[in-house]
Amino acid sequence: MQAKRNFSAKREAIYETLASTKSHPTAEWVYDQLKPSIPDLSLGTVYRNLTVFKELGLTKCVGVVNGKERFDADMSQHPHFVCTRCLSVIDVPIKRNFVDCNIYDYVAKECGVTVEDHNIVFYGFCNGCREKQDF
Amino acid sequence: MQAKRNFSAKREAIYETLASTKSHPTAEWVYDQLKPSIPDLSLGTVYRNLTVFKELGLTKCVGVVNGKERFDADMSQHPHFVCTRCLSVIDVPIKRNFVDCNIYDYVAKECGVTVEDHNIVFYGFCNGCREKQDF
DNA sequence: AATATTTTGATAACAATTACTGATATGTTA
DNA sequence: TAACATATCAGTAATTGTTATCAAAATATT
Numbered sequence: 180m181q182a183k184r185n186f187s188a189k190r191e192a193i194y195e196t197l198a199s200t201k202s203h204p205t206a207e208w209v210y211d212q213l214k215p216s217i218p219d220l221s222l223g224t225v226y227r228n229l230t231v232f233k234e235l236g237l238t239k240c241v242g243v244v245n246g247k248e249r250f251d252a253d254m255s256q257h258p259h260f261v262c263t264r265c266l267s268v269i270d271v272p273i274k275r276n277f278v279d280c281n282i283y284d285y286v287a288k289e290c291g292v293t294v295e296d297h298n299i300v301f302y303g304f305c306n307g308c309r310e311k312q313d314f
Numbered sequence: 315m316q317a318k319r320n321f322s323a324k325r326e327a328i329y330e331t332l333a334s335t336k337s338h339p340t341a342e343w344v345y346d347q348l349k350p351s352i353p354d355l356s357l358g359t360v361y362r363n364l365t366v367f368k369e370l371g372l373t374k375c376v377g378v379v380n381g382k383e384r385f386d387a388d389m390s391q392h393p394h395f396v397c398t399r400c401l402s403v404i405d406v407p408i409k410r411n412f413v414d415c416n417i418y419d420y421v422a423k424e425c426g427v428t429v430e431d432h433n434i435v436f437y438g439f440c441n442g443c444r445e446k447q448d449f
Numbered sequence: 450a451a452t453a454t455t456t457t458g459a460t461a462a463c464a465a466t467t468a469c470t471g472a473t474a475t476g477t478t479a
Numbered sequence: 480t481a482a483c484a485t486a487t488c489a490g491t492a493a494t495t496g497t498t499a500t501c502a503a504a505a506t507a508t509t
Contacts, residue, residue, distance in 0.1 A: 187474085187487060206466080221489045226466065228487095243378035246465065246497080260425050269425050277417070278434075286436050290395050290404050295438040299413075301421050303430040322456060322505085341497080356458045361497065363456095381466080381496065 192217060193228045197238060198252040203259070203268035205247045241268060242300055258299035264308035271301065327352060328363045332373060333387040338394070338403035340382045376403060377435055393434035399443035406436065 186194065196209050204212075210225045229250055232238040241251045241259050244266050256278075258271040283294040321329065331344050339347075345360045364385055367373040376386045376394050379401050391413075393406040418429040 219489070224488060258421070260421060260427055260429070262427065269427070271421050272424055282412070283436070286395060286406050289407055291441045292395055292397065292404065293438045293444065294395070294436050297434065297436045299432065299434050301418070301429045301432045303428045306426045309428065354458070359457060
């Protein structure tokens with residue numbers, strides 16, 4: 180369990196909303212979730228705090244889907260699947276990492292760079308979308 | 315060698331610009347490259363044709379870096395490295411694919427989806443950026 | 450040549466995100 | 480407690496990458 184942070188009520192609410200979903204939401208989705216219970220919440224505040232969380236290493240961006248940044252509070256290294264039909268983003272559960280330090284070293288050597296992180300995204304369509312449509 | 319396509323002069327020029335660079339440029343970079351030799355080129359035309367190429371399967375988007383879409387005419391499956399300092403995008407050369415059909419099957423089964431494509435991106439800093447700055 | 454189709458430049462529209470500003474809340478110090 | 484400094488915020492304006500519109504120009508077709 181993480182030590183209590185002295186976040187403002189709104190910052191805490193934004194973080195909790197992000198931490199309690201696996202939907203990898205957009206900033207606007209977080210805003211829409213909280214607006215009913217926090218009527219004076221501003222969309223700018225959501226954006227501002229998502230940036231704060233990124234700086235604090237509490238969240239990361241899992242990519243830009245259809246022009247919208249998608250956020251994740253699950254900082255464990257795991258790939259994602261993006262349904263190119265409904266644009267949902269799904270965690271790919273892994274037993275152990277697809278990508279290990281050897282690959283970082285390989286990329287470092289091949290490209291003449293220092294590797295700090297990586298991101299794996301699969302694309303396709305989810306079963307919900309297959310049922311709805313014929314391909 | 316690819317058969318001659320009956321592309322318009324501008325479409326051809328845009329494609330050639332993209333095909334002859336490994337910089338994974340933005341739409342605007344392509345525009346800036348061509349503007350001197352094609353003074354009446356419009357930025358909209360570049361965007362329009364980049365979309366056409368995507369539909370024709372001639373190019374793909376390698377991701378969105380700092381809010382800008384980065385394009386690649388190299389359709390072979392290969393990972394990319396993004397320097398988070400200078401935002402350059404570098405091809406990672408591979409002998410054989412990191413990700414094979416077995417992994418597609420694995421993701422399909424674990425997530426209940428159909429996998430059509432994937433994208434691997436490494437992040438870090440390139441040697442140029444290391445030399446310029448102390449970290 | 451007459452007509453249809455494609456492509457284009459210029460511009461406006463759009464949408465996601467960021468910047469700004471003054472107000473409010475919170476923390477600190479004495 | 481009061482006085483001050485700092486952090487956070489709402490509301491709005493500005494910015495920016497991208498897309499849509501539309502009439503003109505180029506090209507293809509008959």
